[in-house]
Amino acid sequence: MPTSTAPGLSRLPHWLQWCVLAAAGGVAGYLLHYLKVPAGLFLGPMMVAVAMGIAGSSIRVPRLAFRSGQGVVMLMVAKSVTLGVLLALSRDWHLMLVVTALTLILSAAVGLGMVRFGGIPATTAAWGTAPGAASAMIAMAEESGADYRAVACMQYIRVVCVVMAGAWISHLIVAPEAMHEISADSDNGFSLVNLALTLAVAFVGALSANFLPAGALLTPIIIGSALNLLGWLDITLTSSILALAYGAIGSYIGLRFDRETVLQVVRLIPTIITANLFLILLCAALAWPLSWLFAKDFLSVFLATSPGGLDAMAIIAVExxxxxxxxVALQTLRLIGVVLTGKLCAHGLILLSRRLRT
Structure with missing residues (x-):
């Protein structure tokens, strides 16, 4: 329990902090959803959680709840995967590899610019600008002796910037009346058995994250898509469960902005935000020609090339x-690329920044 000398919200008992988060986050989420803001049920709790984290809140969303929420979101996407979709994606695999490589190069270039002009240490920028797999990059940064708190702040600021920009651009492009409801219930009627099996797959995905990088994202969509295609599982998710999943993800991310971390990197925050917005603009510029190349609408390609936040981009895409x-396919490919090449790219950026200084 927090001591009486602790600052801000940490003076309050944990149960009261949870009540504030649930009530304020729920109201904010449903208000944004009512106003037809894309991913409003995700954005509302995240913004409330960010404010609470900076105000000194001492509560944290359990990692298992966060990962289970990610699994639910991935199963929502898996419900729409058909054989035709898989065949269409398989024809563009080589283009997806090229796009993944381009996104990694753009991220590295922005990281180099932050070192050169923003005064951010190369070790911090190298891990902090990786476009995805935030938790893995933070862990790798800590292992390599980098300032993992600054890396965490950079990673989660990027997620917030990407989500806000994605929601804003989606709001500009998609008419409010065209927004989809979040319900994903079975077309053949609600089934308690299917709901239980669906949640079991999400929970298995959450547990797999203990030994698989990004397992909470990849395992549910692989298993869920396979079972759905084989006709062995009718993926069933209620609106309430989806809202809880959105809230768990948003609150987990928001509460990572604790006061100590933010105060430690406060002078770097303008640079971090500017660099992330610049990276998002670069990805948006890349999406214009790619939308023609893939024969897709601009919004789908923009969400696919946005630097990180697979779960958040999936939520916006569905809504x-x-x-x-x-x-999800393009975001997943980049996620795998970031995990596999994270150390190599980080060390390369550090060496390159040192050469530029000499």
Whole structure:
């Protein structure tokens, strides 16, 4: 329990902090959802959690709840995966590899610019600008002796910037009346058995994250898509469960902005935000020609190329009626690329920044 000398919200008992988060986050989420803001049920709790974290809140969303929420979101996408979708994606695999490489190069270039002009240490920028797999990059940064708190702040600021920009651009492109409801219940009627099996797959995905990088994202969509295609599982998710999943993800991310971390990197925050917005603009510029190349709408390609936040981009894609399968496929490919090449890219950026200084 927090001591009486602790600052801000940490003076309050944990149960009261949870009540504030649940009530304020729920109201904010449903208000944004009512106003037809894309991913409003995700954005509302995240913004409330960010404010609470900076105000000194001492509660944290359990990692298992966060990962289970990610699994639920991935199963929502898996429900829309068909054989035709898989065949269409398989034809563009070589283009997806090229796009993944381009996104990694753009991220590295922005990281180099932060070192050169923003005064951010190369070790911090190298891990902090990796476009995805935030938790893995933070862990790798800590292992390599980098300032993992600054890396965490950079990673989660990027997620917030990407989510806000994605929601804003989606709002500009998609008319409010065209927004999709979040319900994903079975078309053949509600089944308690199917709901239980669906949640079991999400929970298995959450547990797999203990030994698989990004397992909470990849395992549910692989297993869920396979079972769905084979006709062995009718993926069933209620609106309430989806809202809870969105809230768990948003609150987990928001509460990572604790006061100590933010105060430690406060002078770097303008540079970090500017660099992330610049990276998002670069990805948006890349999406214009790619939308023609892939024969997809701009919003789907923009969400697919946005630097990180696979779960958040999947939520926005589903609610705006974008090609969620394409978004998840490209985001997943980059996620795998970041995990596999993270150390190599980080060390390369550090060496390159040192050469530029000499």
């Amino acid at each position: 705006t009626g974008s090609d969620a399968s394409f978004v």
